[in-house]
Amino acid sequence: MPPGCLIPGRVLSDAGKSFKDQQNGSHTIGDDGSTPWQMIGWAAFLLPHMEATQAYKMIDFTRGTYLPINVYQGSEGSGDEVNANASVSAPPVFRCPSASSPTGDLKEPTGGFTVKDYAAGGTANVLMKESDPTNVDSWWRGTFPDRYFRNFDEWGTQHNRVNGLFHRASGYNFSEITDGTSNTLAFLESHAYRPEITDEIVNPFLWVNHAGEGLIMTDGNHLDNDMYFINHNTGGPWNACRIPWSTHPGGVNVVLADGSTHFIPQSIAHHIYREMISRNDGKPPAEF
Numbered sequence: 001m002p003p004g005c006l007i008p009g010r011v012l013s014d015a016g017k018s019f020k021d022q023q024n025g026s027h028t029i030g031d032d033g034s035t036p037w038q039m040i041g042w043a044a045f046l047l048p049h050m051e052a053t054q055a056y057k058m059i060d061f062t063r064g065t066y067l068p069i070n071v072y073q074g075s076e077g078s079g080d081e082v083n084a085n086a087s088v089s090a091p092p093v094f095r096c097p098s099a100s101s102p103t104g105d106l107k108e109p110t111g112g113f114t115v116k117d118y119a120a121g122g123t124a125n126v127l128m129k130e131s132d133p134t135n136v137d138s139w140w141r142g143t144f145p146d147r148y149f150r151n152f153d154e155w156g157t158q159h160n161r162v163n164g165l166f167h168r169a170s171g172y173n174f175s176e177i178t179d180g181t182s183n184t185l186a187f188l189e190s191h192a193y194r195p196e197i198t199d200e201i202v203n204p205f206l207w208v209n210h211a212g213e214g215l216i217m218t219d220g221n222h223l224d225n226d227m228y229f230i231n232h233n234t235g236g237p238w239n240a241c242r243i244p245w246s247t248h249p250g251g252v253n254v255v256l257a258d259g260s261t262h263f264i265p266q267s268i269a270h271h272i273y274r275e276m277i278s279r280n281d282g283k284p285p286a287e288f
Helices: 011-015 019-023 041-050 055-058 083-087 270-277
Strands: 039-041 118-123 183-189 215-217 251-257 262-265
Touching: 011 019, 011 262, 039 041, 041 055
Parallel strands: 118 215
Antiparallel strands: 118 183, 183 251, 251 262
């Protein structure tokens, strides 16, 4: 499987870091905070397999990506200009025909698509940190998919993770989908433009930052904000970056790891949805 996102090599080397340093769970690499901004997302790595080699060859994978439009937690015209043209070259297949199109100041540049309407299954969050087990407010669910969390969180605490297929520096093979490929979500609709929630874009084509664009989380950071869910939002564009979303009545289209496509209703039980995102929780979900 491709990675959910990667810190470009030049960003790492400029910070005096190696590839393994992006696997440490840290929020940023380097003192200047240059990452996780400009990470390259999973869509870039799929291009050669989608008859989009021309778009793929435009990307300099050693350099940071570029943000050509107003995206939450970013600004228009930011990033590495080397990848500016690549950032507006999303093939049409990444857009849902039913999705709303950005208008006004958010209207896409002529000649290419800048956003995508699909996201990868990131994490079915588990409790991550209990600094005070008697205080519920200290319990975190903050295993963000845009940070590496296979073994350690950013505080250096080891945990038994319940992971989806895609996160920073991921690259699982099929044998690691122990819940079964027919039980594990690979991709879900996550429309980039959601005028019902925000006037900002939440799913650019290539760019990934710590808002986790293009990577799905099933739960929020804390127990009192744990309903990242289909067509549901509890906190504006920050939360909207990480949830499935569509304009289809009643749910979203998804792709399972076995390649099959399905429609999942918004009424799905939250625990089943969480189990479907996970590749290894040992709980194959009930029929949905």
